[in-house]
Amino acid sequence: MTDHDASRGRDGGPNAPATDGLRPLVRELVSIPSHEDATAAGDAIESWLHAETDAAVERDEQGNVFARTGDPDAPTLALVGHHDVVPPAASQTAVGDDGEERYVLEERDGRLYGRGTADMKGAVAAAMCALRDADPDGAKLCFASFVGEEVGGVGARAAIEDGFAPEYAVVGEGSTNYSGAGVTDVVVAHKGRRASTLVATGESTHASIPEEGVNAVYRACDAVDVVRELAFPQTTVMGEPVRGSLAVTEIDGGTAWNVVPDECEVTIDERTVPGERAPLERAESIAGVEWRVDQDLPPMACSDDAFADAALAAARESQSGTPEHVVKPHATDAGWLADAGTACVICGAAESGEAHTDSESVSWAVLDRCYRIYRRVAEDAKAFA
Template identity: 35%
Template sequence: MNRDSLKKEAIEVLQKMIKFKTVNEPGDEKPLAEYIKDLLEEIGLKVKLDDLGNNRANVIGRLKGTGEREALLFNGHLDTVPPGDIQWKYAPYSGDVVDGKIYGRGSADMKGGLAAMLIALKLINDSGLKLKGDFIYSATAGEETDSIGAIKFVKDGGLDGVGAIIIGEPSSNGVNIAEKGAFWVKISTYGKTAHGAFPDEGINAVVHMNAFLSELISYKFKYEENELVGQPTMNISTISGGIKTNVVPDKCTITIDMRTVPGMDHYEIVRDFEKIINKLSNEIKDFKADIKVLNNRAAVETKSTDPFVKLAVDTIKQEFNKEVKPQGVNFYTDASVFLPAKNIPCIFYGPGDANMAHQPNECITIDSLIESVHFYYKMIENYLVK
């Protein structure tokens, strides 16, 4: 395939992927998974469509090698966030090509990566190169919320025999090797309702939440600063309490978004919060509160000294004459499911800028898409052939 043909096919595949509306929630990833399944089968892979119900699915393809080496896994997610309420310059599901850019929801996050991986795989298969290990392509559902697809993939043994992972998240064609974790909790305080004219007959849950927040403000995480992702953060995101101005509120709820760094124990945070609740229960009459975990994503990291990371950096140097330094990101990916299940070297590399993700007028450049195809091709060759 010459460069013009490669470019044309990569653009067409990405445009078709963008036109599948896979907004999570609800997801509706199955039609896109079926489209990818057909492409993988045309290339010659053994393919499984894993139906998750409710019009959702994973698709997994495998190209067999000789078994001399462990498998290489390429992973990406099928779902996107909604386009939002702000008017787009180009329709969010058009895949319009304008001034060397492809526009559309999911173009960067991360259907561009999925498309580039597919084209690279086709090039590898057409080349006739003999793979010394299996190549696995997995496109999973639900990464933007609960990673339902990645969890099912791991549960089904998808990581068995895998020696390295590339996740095609947007990285501006650089190498990311670490990501912050996400730990979201809901905390509720409970009181007793009463008429607003007789507040002493009630127990005000909002006032009790104020007491909890006053303690929380001075809370300090236990952690070691990570040179790639820095320090943990906490955002008190929402608060809800009371039903009417003339009623004493009997419940108040907050949600908290904490972004953690590698090495932190999320349930140590829960235990610390429980200590605050117990302290207030002893100090304040009728104080009651509880904690519910909403999202628990571990912070993960592959060391920069790992041979697979070095292979990626060296490949970029050799093929594009660029020096790159591995970086970390503040958001989470399906790596937060994969790496706690099996400690495998993992990098994130893909077309597009992560700052375009979830934004109106999301787009990637055609140049970054083609560069990603080339990188993926060379990584398959360098890891599974040479």
């Protein structure tokens, strides 16, 4: 327990007051632009951790920030987030008196508005405060904030390749208002995303003599018919159904109205589920068609029931609502961690549909709740570690 924690004690009630220092920290982090370069945001995180905690703080070559505290021989529980954001809308930026661009912050009705509030600097700040205040029991506590989550998990993947391998992780992506309004749930699974392309080739000729060529668009359409007949991937995680999807989203072929095309490309968006993929390779049964995978963001399934249950217990103790184990529809860095062997859950302040919007915001009350959840999980780690 640090000196900062001496007067606090355990933050027990579901309606406890604002966490000391959380709001100014959120405002500081959110105001720093980090859509093109997350360095300044990483600097602010690193500086705060050095000043406010006794943890061992590190920064890797990618710009990921880590802080570790507690028994070095115990299993590691990581509180994970990311400090890069998607590009802001014009209304979300302004130039300060110093000539530097800043993100615009607006506070009203118990919420903070601005790029990165929900996705996910608010939860990053809550995790930082939890690291500062928690007295972990049964686990070494680690904080990790990655770069490049919004561009395919660049930071998380690099960290894993460099040996980042916590036994457990609470990833602070959004899980609020999933089972019901005003409730912060615990995500035990999420879908992945596999983006792929069907490339159909043929033989060009003049459109007045189509029989002397091979129409690549026709081949592509035949391949699309194969895709149309494939079943969506689906599975069950801890009793929760997870159903993926499959959709052709783009088709591009031809160069002129009077030329039979010799190439056509078809884009496919597949939402994958743990352990199941659609057999898209079947499209290659059509002559002249090749299937190419362009991006594959892995799905996530929590691999440890006791950890998932302990996280849910912490969530229930930290709010007046009744949270549940739920499934998240899109990919996060938890997929990369789970794929590497970490037992993951997701719990965070962002509400469904809030991230990446021009009016992005986060509730102060829910950020306080997330702080309590993260701290409780750390201090009750003997329940699962």
